[in-house]
Amino acid sequence: LNPKPNSKQAIAQACGVNLATVSLALNNHARVAERTRLRIQEVARRLGYVPNHAARQLARSRFQRQGRSVERVGLVLFDGGEPLRGVYMAFLTGVEQRVSALGGMLVFVRETAKSPRGRFSGFARSEVVDGLALLGVADDKALRQAKKAGLPMVVIGDNHSSKPVHQVCVDYRAMGRMAVQHLLALGHRRIGFIADRLFHIYQREIAEGAQAAMAEAGLVLQLEVWNIGKTPDEIQPALRDPIDSFRASGTTAVLVGEPGRAGVFIDRLAQKGLRVPDDISVVACELSDAKPDSPGMTCVDASMEEVGAIGVDLLREVARTPNGPARSILVPPRLVEGKTCRRIAQQTGEAL
Amino acid sequence: LNPKPNSKQAIAQACGVNLATVSLALNNHARVAERTRLRIQEVARRLGYVPNHAARQLARSRFQRQGRSVERVGLVLFDGGEPLRGVYMAFLTGVEQRVSALGGMLVFVRETAKSPRGRFSGFARSEVVDGLALLGVADDKALRQAKKAGLPMVVIGDNHSSKPVHQVCVDYRAMGRMAVQHLLALGHRRIGFIADRLFHIYQREIAEGAQAAMAEAGLVLQLEVWNIGKTPDEIQPALRDPIDSFRASGTTAVLVGEPGRAGVFIDRLAQKGLRVPDDISVVACELSDAKPDSPGMTCVDASMEEVGAIGVDLLREVARTPNGPARSILVPPRLVEGKTCRRIAQQTGEAL
DNA sequence: CTGAAAGCGCTTACAG
DNA sequence: CTGAAAGCGCTTACAG
Numbered sequence: 001l002n003p004k005p006n007s008k009q010a011i012a013q014a015c016g017v018n019l020a021t022v023s024l025a026l027n028n029h030a031r032v033a034e035r036t037r038l039r040i041q042e043v044a045r046r047l048g049y050v051p052n053h054a055a056r057q058l059a060r061s062r063f064q065r066q067g068r069s070v071e072r073v074g075l076v077l078f079d080g081g082e083p084l085r086g087v088y089m090a091f092l093t094g095v096e097q098r099v100s101a102l103g104g105m106l107v108f109v110r111e112t113a114k115s116p117r118g119r120f121s122g123f124a125r126s127e128v129v130d131g132l133a134l135l136g137v138a139d140d141k142a143l144r145q146a147k148k149a150g151l152p153m154v155v156i157g158d159n160h161s162s163k164p165v166h167q168v169c170v171d172y173r174a175m176g177r178m179a180v181q182h183l184l185a186l187g188h189r190r191i192g193f194i195a196d197r198l199f200h201i202y203q204r205e206i207a208e209g210a211q212a213a214m215a216e217a218g219l220v221l222q223l224e225v226w227n228i229g230k231t232p233d234e235i236q237p238a239l240r241d242p243i244d245s246f247r248a249s250g251t252t253a254v255l256v257g258e259p260g261r262a263g264v265f266i267d268r269l270a271q272k273g274l275r276v277p278d279d280i281s282v283v284a285c286e287l288s289d290a291k292p293d294s295p296g297m298t299c300v301d302a303s304m305e306e307v308g309a310i311g312v313d314l315l316r317e318v319a320r321t322p323n324g325p326a327r328s329i330l331v332p333p334r335l336v337e338g339k340t341c342r343r344i345a346q347q348t349g350e351a352l
Numbered sequence: 353l354n355p356k357p358n359s360k361q362a363i364a365q366a367c368g369v370n371l372a373t374v375s376l377a378l379n380n381h382a383r384v385a386e387r388t389r390l391r392i393q394e395v396a397r398r399l400g401y402v403p404n405h406a407a408r409q410l411a412r413s414r415f416q417r418q419g420r421s422v423e424r425v426g427l428v429l430f431d432g433g434e435p436l437r438g439v440y441m442a443f444l445t446g447v448e449q450r451v452s453a454l455g456g457m458l459v460f461v462r463e464t465a466k467s468p469r470g471r472f473s474g475f476a477r478s479e480v481v482d483g484l485a486l487l488g489v490a491d492d493k494a495l496r497q498a499k500k501a502g503l504p505m506v507v508i509g510d511n512h513s514s515k516p517v518h519q520v521c522v523d524y525r526a527m528g529r530m531a532v533q534h535l536l537a538l539g540h541r542r543i544g545f546i547a548d549r550l551f552h553i554y555q556r557e558i559a560e561g562a563q564a565a566m567a568e569a570g571l572v573l574q575l576e577v578w579n580i581g582k583t584p585d586e587i588q589p590a591l592r593d594p595i596d597s598f599r600a601s602g603t604t605a606v607l608v609g610e611p612g613r614a615g616v617f618i619d620r621l622a623q624k625g626l627r628v629p630d631d632i633s634v635v636a637c638e639l640s641d642a643k644p645d646s647p648g649m650t651c652v653d654a655s656m657e658e659v660g661a662i663g664v665d666l667l668r669e670v671a672r673t674p675n676g677p678a679r680s681i682l683v684p685p686r687l688v689e690g691k692t693c694r695r696i697a698q699q700t701g702e703a704l
Numbered sequence: 705c706t707g708a709a710a711g712c713g714c715t716t717a718c719a720g
Numbered sequence: 721c722t723g724a725a726a727g728c729g730c731t732t733a734c735a736g
Binding site for chain 2: 712713714716717
């Protein structure tokens, strides 16, 4: 009887071995003799054999699925259902690049408030993917459902659950610290920090890192909170204008803790007659590989693409060693020196 | 004997019917009595039943797969393997939004020069997706492989193959036409067009549409080709500066055929002492929902997100009626009126 | 080191 | 309208 054209049986017949041997050989099992394995793989290539993933998945489900490699990554975005933008887009780009480089594929699903009940749970348990990368506001319930599916899983970006979880995230504290240390090295002692609010994780942690670096030098960071819009017009006046505050206290350098807004802040400084870097130095905090507002900006930058890519690596690692403790990878920022900072003569007596 | 917890057999037992009836009921087959069907669906919901997609796919593969609904869309990007950007990102966003809204999922794969031989073909034939949306430079070979997999398939964006294919794309000619007609209605008669080159499909077709609209009015479009960089510094001087050419010929309005570059062009006009719209009117051609360079820009805009979403609709349509002729959907542009055009007194004798 | 066999969960043609 | 049965292509435990 003639075997099906694209089947392991066809290969088995061509090689004169058993179907099972073909399966073992193509899955690189050590139990098959080296020579046999190579011969079978060669024949499979020549015949243009394409494994049927559905059948493979189904057959494997009979036994344990520990230690499997992650070929299909399920990227699940928990959010409000708006068009993809900014940081999520950057994560997706990074994950996609790494998965593609590994010859795998990316299954992307959104989970929003409007998603039908049990959609995510169904996805996790439907044998479509070998691993889960969670994005956005993945809460305890989401993590529980994912865990129940028995899939290896990581959280990319901020962790919104109360439980420990494998996670890769930007080292925001290091961002704040690195920016301040750069300014200290340039001789600055009166350093300010500005952000919209100290509400989101990144805002708080950048500020904490900056404060810690100041504290180590025996200094105090001047925190100012201000609603910085995306255009100069959108800036909301606070009770007291932060720029006036900075001026009053003799601040020589400001760290802008809001990604993508340093350009607007500098415009605002210019409106108030302050030149950068002559009158005041500015360091921007940037996320993702989006170019900073102006080419010459000094910034501490963290690549969200890189975070996404590292998330894929972590997921594969987790799949290999399923029962390890929760790993948390912090991706360090980089300092990009531009033209918005200058060295100043060290003022004596400040730090003492 | 106790059935498996998450299986159709468990539902069958709970309902006192046969496993096959459960399958039919959950797939909304008309052959099952209404009452029975509803009862089974209710029980399935109560038990939190999640179908095993791998098993379903495998079982279905035994029979014909015509007329199936498209739940998993395979989005295949043929390109050079760079990070996702611009227009592809917009397509992806649009496809993702529509697929998510329909409760489906998006499987994203990249096919680059570096991809292992047969990767795409393997993907198409591995029963992972129910339909294929092709993006980027999908050539005849790619389309042949996709067709061989027997999956419904559409091309999103420009078609780079020589064969007819189901396709959804921006109506570039309408963009050029619409822009020119807007300028004609404002009284302009000497109208110029500028683009980097007339090489890519969008450049040629926008120009053709603009020329056609001019020709219908008995006028001739003044075509200028120029390498417009992303910043004013990057502008490459041509043998003759197009702005000088426009000035020499008394051009009162220019259509910028290069998405995202109108702002730079206007800056350049300003450097040469030409004010917009007082001295010259400008219409930008924009793709994707990215905001135009400056808020007040008059532009003809086509949403690549919309193109992606319509691509999903077309794919579902194609899956329903597999043997129809190649459909080609052209997504019309919109005119967004801004402040960069002005009405001018109609010069007599021009069009006659 | 290899082969014969069971079975993963499901769908559908077929018989009643 | 419903039930009993075959089989989708594959993997792996088990026996040789």
